[in-house]
Amino acid sequence: MELSLNQEKAINHVNGPALVLAVPGAGKTTVIIHRTINLISNHRVNPDKILSITFSKSSAMDMKNRFEKMYPGFNRTGIKFSTIHSFCYGLIREYAYIKKTDYKLIEEEKNAFNKYNLLKKIYLEINNEYITEEKLEILISAISYIKNMMINPNDFINANKIEIDNFLRIYTVYENYKKRHNLLDFDDMLTISLEILNSNKYLLAKYRDKYNYIQLDEGQDTSKIQMEIIRLLASPKDNLFIVADDDQSIYGFRGAYPQGLFDFKKDYPKGKFFYMENNFRSTKNIVSLSNKFIKKNKTRYNKNITTENSYLEPINIIKVNNIDEQYKYILKGLEENGPNSTAVLFRNNLSAVGLIEILEKNKLPFKTRDTKLKFFNHWLVNEILNLMKFAEDTSRMEIFENLYYKIKGYISKKQINYAKTLDSNACVFDRIMEYPGISEFYKKNLRELKLDFKRITKLKPYDAIKYIESILEYGEYLKENSKKYGMTYDTLKMYIFYLELIAKSTNSLSEFIGRLNHLQYLCSNSNTNSDSITLSTVHSAKGLEFDRVYMVDLIEGEFPNFNQDSSEDLESLEEERRLFYVGMTRAKKYLTLITYKNLEEKQLEQSRFLDELQELD
Numbered sequence: 001m002e003l004s005l006n007q008e009k010a011i012n013h014v015n016g017p018a019l020v021l022a023v024p025g026a027g028k029t030t031v032i033i034h035r036t037i038n039l040i041s042n043h044r045v046n047p048d049k050i051l052s053i054t055f056s057k058s059s060a061m062d063m064k065n066r067f068e069k070m071y072p073g074f075n076r077t078g079i080k081f082s083t084i085h086s087f088c089y090g091l092i093r094e095y096a097y098i099k100k101t102d103y104k105l106i107e108e109e110k111n112a113f114n115k116y117n118l119l120k121k122i123y124l125e126i127n128n129e130y131i132t133e134e135k136l137e138i139l140i141s142a143i144s145y146i147k148n149m150m151i152n153p154n155d156f157i158n159a160n161k162i163e164i165d166n167f168l169r170i171y172t173v174y175e176n177y178k179k180r181h182n183l184l185d186f187d188d189m190l191t192i193s194l195e196i197l198n199s200n201k202y203l204l205a206k207y208r209d210k211y212n213y214i215q216l217d218e219g220q221d222t223s224k225i226q227m228e229i230i231r232l233l234a235s236p237k238d239n240l241f242i243v244a245d246d247d248q249s250i251y252g253f254r255g256a257y258p259q260g261l262f263d264f265k266k267d268y269p270k271g272k273f274f275y276m277e278n279n280f281r282s283t284k285n286i287v288s289l290s291n292k293f294i295k296k297n298k299t300r301y302n303k304n305i306t307t308e309n310s311y312l313e314p315i316n317i318i319k320v321n322n323i324d325e326q327y328k329y330i331l332k333g334l335e336e337n338g339p340n341s342t343a344v345l346f347r348n349n350l351s352a353v354g355l356i357e358i359l360e361k362n363k364l365p366f367k368t369r370d371t372k373l374k375f376f377n378h379w380l381v382n383e384i385l386n387l388m389k390f391a392e393d394t395s396r397m398e399i400f401e402n403l404y405y406k407i408k409g410y411i412s413k414k415q416i417n418y419a420k421t422l423d424s425n426a427c428v429f430d431r432i433m434e435y436p437g438i439s440e441f442y443k444k445n446l447r448e449l450k451l452d453f454k455r456i457t458k459l460k461p462y463d464a465i466k467y468i469e470s471i472l473e474y475g476e477y478l479k480e481n482s483k484k485y486g487m488t489y490d491t492l493k494m495y496i497f498y499l500e501l502i503a504k505s506t507n508s509l510s511e512f513i514g515r516l517n518h519l520q521y522l523c524s525n526s527n528t529n530s531d532s533i534t535l536s537t538v539h540s541a542k543g544l545e546f547d548r549v550y551m552v553d554l555i556e557g558e559f560p561n562f563n564q565d566s567s568e569d570l571e572s573l574e575e576e577r578r579l580f581y582v583g584m585t586r587a588k589k590y591l592t593l594i595t596y597k598n599l600e601e602k603q604l605e606q607s608r609f610l611d612e613l614q615e616l617d
Ligand SMILES: Nc1ncnc2c1ncn2[C@@H]1O[C@H](COP(=O)(O)OP(=O)(O)OP(=O)(O)O)[C@@H](O)[C@H]1O
Pocket: 001, 002, 003, 004, 007, 022, 023, 024, 025, 026, 027, 028, 029, 030, 031, 245, 248, 280, 281, 542, 543, 544, 545, 585
């Protein structure tokens, strides 16, 4: 590979701070690898003294592999590619050793004691109810944001609408508990590391001496506290080499702080700027339109993206009638072009479910970037399955007592408790009918309900779900209670939609459950063959490239991901636009953007980003 002049300039930078502002596909990773070699080979820097910080474990891995490919045989020993968290953990362990204390990490979900369980327990104690998975995610994300942005939780509450009752109390109890017991979550690794570096002169000097050259990849998604740690470490030599594309900052919700890049000049008046505006990855068609598109954002360094690659095919915007036609379109493309170097990208992970079902049915190999799809263990999916299981055996009180109030029938807790004292092998409805003084009206209701469940056993899974949703009025319950679960009704409907999609090809409950298990298995044991189709959220596709990219489900509300409850401020819109841009710029040769007009009876609007692209083209 022949390096460009601009790449050369950045690679040849040795001492002092530098910010490399680059566009997608400009070879940022390439530059970090070549610069590392340059420091070692031409400037006699000891490999141990270079610390390259990557965004995620997988990008650290990717960088190592690319290094190997570019410089086969070069002794990589001592060169450190690490995430900031892994660096911080090392520092904390050393500190703990000196202080003869011990910190326990509580991130691993597989351990019995972990932060998820701790937060669930605190939430239950404070709010007297169980927290849903969605709310737990909101809670964790808010705590993380506060830590990463180094803000006061009170200020956070004042500036944000958060759907968690007693958030401040939960936050305080959680923080105090961890402190008392020396527990660490990922965010504490950062806060504690910063405290150590600020308070322990010995360790600060030691680590400054240990790493003389610091390189930071994906600088745009580094949080405020991470940047503080890195700057403190690099000081006073300030041999800090940051590579970034502010247009690809997509982790604002987790505290990414691209503002740090805009402050670079102020923080380092003598700092050097390098620009890499040539995209080596994509065709002229893709580069030109994505460039015009991102220019609609106001908060950004102005860059002019160019490419020497030739024109190939225009970006393809496809509007079909419904999601089935979207899938058919993709299948046809895969049939014509094969699965090699192809990705299907989407805004929300739920989209993966429909794609997995369709690809599996057509025996097409795929791999998912996010292997733990929460769909398969989601409470809503479990509840529908449980109602179907209950239909097959209406004596199963252990199922019914958790669901009776979510369907029609006006059954009371007292009646359930009474029924539990009767013969446990008898049908639950017959038992409730024994309730002392129960009116004829109630009995009629119960007989009807019993009949409803009998009917369900005669239906195929697809029709059974529809029956549960409408006739048993489970859908009504979801509509009225979605907020309680930290979700919108539209999202809950999508869960049902995908469940029905999978149910369509099955004839019995056991076959249906078997299919769900099989799809979940395929998802978590993803095909790693290079010639399988990659399914990924745009977030997880960061840094990757494919010959052919389909972006799917491009519906207003879905992408940009705004619902009726979320605020549509300029900042969030710009972040969504950056995310869309990251998706577009993953494509080397062919980019297809797909939207559809209807989802069942509901009419949809195409994503506003497609409107923008159509206007710009
Ligand atoms: N000088 C060059 N000549 C030819 N190809 C290059 C050159 N530099 C980089 N590339 C290629 O361009 C592609 C993009 O490089 P790389 O992935 O490093 O870009 P990036 O800036 O990290 O991209 P992004 O930020 O969009 O993820 C890769 O396929 C890489 O091999």
